[in-house]
Ligand SMILES: Nc1ncnc2c1ncn2[C@@H]1O[C@H](COP(=O)(O)OP(=O)(O)OP(=O)(O)O)[C@@H](O)[C@H]1O
């Protein structure tokens with residue numbers, strides 16, 4: 220692939236250029252350079268503590284990198300405030316959803332609908348917070364308080380909240396972890412639908428079966444460094460990647 | 472806002488104002504004085520509650536209370552009564568924006584301590600600038616309603632309705648969810664596109680102005696105010712005590728709390744007398760914080776909800792029997 224073609228693909232995706240995030244002496248992200256091609260579902264994998272959530276925090280502006288650049292659709296977003304980055308079209312979910320207990324489903328989703336100011340469209344037929352909750356498979360009434368939701372519903376609510384930001388790039392931090400097989404399948408279906416809407420999706424996942432089924436591209440982090448990147452089939456059979464996971468009880 | 476909600480709120484304001492108006496019309500001197508005190512406390516507590524919805528717990532609202540009184544008093548000779556009050560209240564808003572910006576990054580307890588120190592330093596500022604502020608001898612603000620207590624009560628009741636309306640705006644769909652999200656998890660709020668800093672400072676500015684309104688009302692009661700009348704720990708702690716007693720995060724809570732606290736004070740004074748009543752009064756407040764953190768309004772709501780729940784469960788049992 221020539222450089223020009225590559226640049227064009229990356230223009231509508233996400234480029235990470237020599238980024239480092241340090242916590243004291245620990246480099247949770249260590250000089251990482253990679254591309255997330257626009258229009259793909261990309262898997263971000265790596266053993267526990269390899270820096271995946273930190274990567275999401277970095278890209279979304281919560282913990283800006285101490286070095287390097289983050290480029291969204293050709294525009295640098297390094298050092299922008301998190302809410303500004305949302306306005307630019309990047310949304311993320313949290314691995315451990317922590318929403319105010321006293322707010323209802325409807326109220327949580329209404330926050331990005333009101334504040335994420337975007338002219339990008341919502342999925343067709345989706346006009347309100349209630350529609351979006353339904354779209355994401357939330358079964359409880361939208362007037363249910365978040366304190367009463369199950370983990371699986373909190374995960375869906377996180378996806379609904381992030382979708383309400385009307386993103387072009389969406390990062391899902393372990394949205395399927397700890398879900399039943401049935402719930403997992405539903406969320407996989409949801410991710411596919413979101414992808415079909417034209418959203419570039421990054422999924423952080425531990426279950427290789429899901430990655431192989433869902434993703435066109437994969438990135439592997441290990442101890443904050445980029446270990447491998449490319450087609451999932453190739454990456455998952457890479458000896459280095461296997462070694463990074465060895466002893467952790469993962470089956471590839 | 473839809474028509475039903477608007478009607479609901481108008482009914483609520485009428486219900487809040489009605490008892491005060493009745494007292495004013497009855498012209499019973501003792502109850503008029505009590506009602507004026509309750510209304511001023513309620514306005515100050517509403518101001519405090521608006522700020523606390525963003526997670527900012529202030530122990531320095533006496534500063535804005537006093538600045539509202541001093542500002543309106545000092546600016547009325549310059550701008551006339553209406554613009555003078557407006558300017559005094561805007562001054563509170565401007566100072567609140569500055570204080571809000573400075574204290575933005577402070578964690579909870581440090582924030583609270585900073586607001587407390589701020590209120591103390593404002594009092595010192597008044598004492599060291601006698602030429603500008605009258606220093607320890609105080610000032611003579613223009614008296615509200617020609618000094619007629621029943622008319623003063625009517626005017627302050629109108630101010631209370633204004634404060635309740637402002638409180639309601641910040642409990643509406645645009646601000647309530649965003650404020651609670653900022654309080655509970657500011658990262659989540661920012662990740663939802665909320666300009667966290669701007670909203671926290673907005674809450675501070677509005678809170679400062681409403682507290683300033685309460686202070687302007689208070690200073691205009693007798694036409695004479697010394698720094699110790701307004702810049703005291705009492706006015707720092709009162710809005711917190713009132714709101715916790717009545718219930719946080721609501722408009723009704725601070726109003727009910729102001730009534731309850733005043734009733735508690737009168738009862739304690741009657742039975743204990745002297746200054747000893749303050750101990751009883753303090754103890755009851757502590758009991759409330761420990762035993763009923765949701766306040767009177769929250770407790771009543773819980774009762775209503777619990778009463779509805781068995782009904783809902785009965786329904787599902789019926790449904791199960793039918794199927
Ligand atoms: N706020 C923080 N302060 C200090 N260290 C942190 C912080 N956040 C993460 N770390 C450290 O950075 C490293 C990477 O953590 P991170 O949460 O990004 O890993 P992860 O790949 O998401 O792991 P998991 O699969 O368990 O979710 C870990 O060693 C973690 O202890």
Ligand SMILES: [Mg+2]
Pocket residue numbers: 271272273314392
């Ligand atoms: Mg993680």
